[in-house]
Amino acid sequence: AAGVIQSPRHLIKEKRETATLKCYPIPRHDTVYWYQQGPGQDPQFLISFYEKMQSDKGSIPDRFSAQQFSDYHSELNMSSLELGDSALYFCASSRPRGYEQFFGPGTRLTVL
Amino acid sequence: QQQVKQSPQSLIVQKGGISIINCAYENTAFDYFPWYQQFPGKGPALLIAIRPDVSEKKEGRFTISFNKSAKQFSLHIMDSQPGDSATYFCAAISGTYKYIFGTGTRLKVLA
Known part of the structure; x- marks a missing residue:
């Protein structure tokens, strides 16, 4: 069965650089969620999109922005990167109005 | 403030x-x-889930017990195996569909 695809899987950036993370949801899933997980911590909700519109916003810094495109894939744009942004970033998707969220393998971002 | 407390x-x-x-x-x-299971460096994987109108749900070796009046729920893993060694997260969801995760439990099953 098709799963959530995230790219890249690993990313190394310098401070103050920008990064773009991509997420391709499971086919026919219309809702995408982004989470940030620090070492030894639980995933923290950042932002979600339903039918290409932002549906909810969590603890996402103003330096970050995201969008969902017509093919339902989503991109998380991160600017002015800080050391504290180093984390695993997960994308999850769900069916229309579905409660089950299916997580991708994550992107490990390291900011040097 | 952690809205879902895990232990x-x-x-x-x-x-x-x-x-x-x-x-x-x-x-x-x-x-x-x-409930989600997460291995190091991997994404969380859904194990089992429950709605508050049900007091217990069982899937294989995994059982959720739910106590609505106490606002508590628990995961039981029967016949635990070394392959179950992972971090387990409970979560809760409300109208906007975003998950609120617990802080996680690192389980180690000794062979």
């Missing part, structure tokens, strides 16, 4: 034993409670 933080169980992880919540608007 214990870590758990060591002998092979064949029962692993029990507990979660408590405050927000009565939560209406879906999943």
Whole structure:
């Protein structure tokens, strides 16, 4: 069965650089969620999109922005990167109005 | 403020034993409670989930017990195996569909 695809899987950036993370949801899933997980911590909700519109916003810094495109894939744009942004970033998707969220393998971002 | 409190933080169980992880919540608007299993460097994988109108749900070796009045729910892993060694997260969800995760329990099953 098709799963959530995230790219890249690993990313190394310098401070103050920008990064773009991509997420391709499971086919026919219309809702995408982004989470940030620090070492030894639980995933923290950042932002979600339903039918290409932002549906909810969590603890996402103003330096970050995201969008969902017509093919339902989503991109998380991160600017002015800080050391504290180093984390695993997960994308999850769900069916229309579905409660089950299916997580991708994550992107490990390291900011040097 | 952690809206979903999870305990214990870590758990060591002998092979064949029962692993029990507990979660408590405050927000009565939560209406879906999943458990996720996460291996190091991997994404969380849905194990089992329950709605508050059900007191227990069993899938294979995994059982959720739900106590609506106490606002608590727990995961029981029967016949625990070394391959179950992972971090387990409970979560809760309300109307906007975003998950609120517990702080996680690192389970180690000894062979």
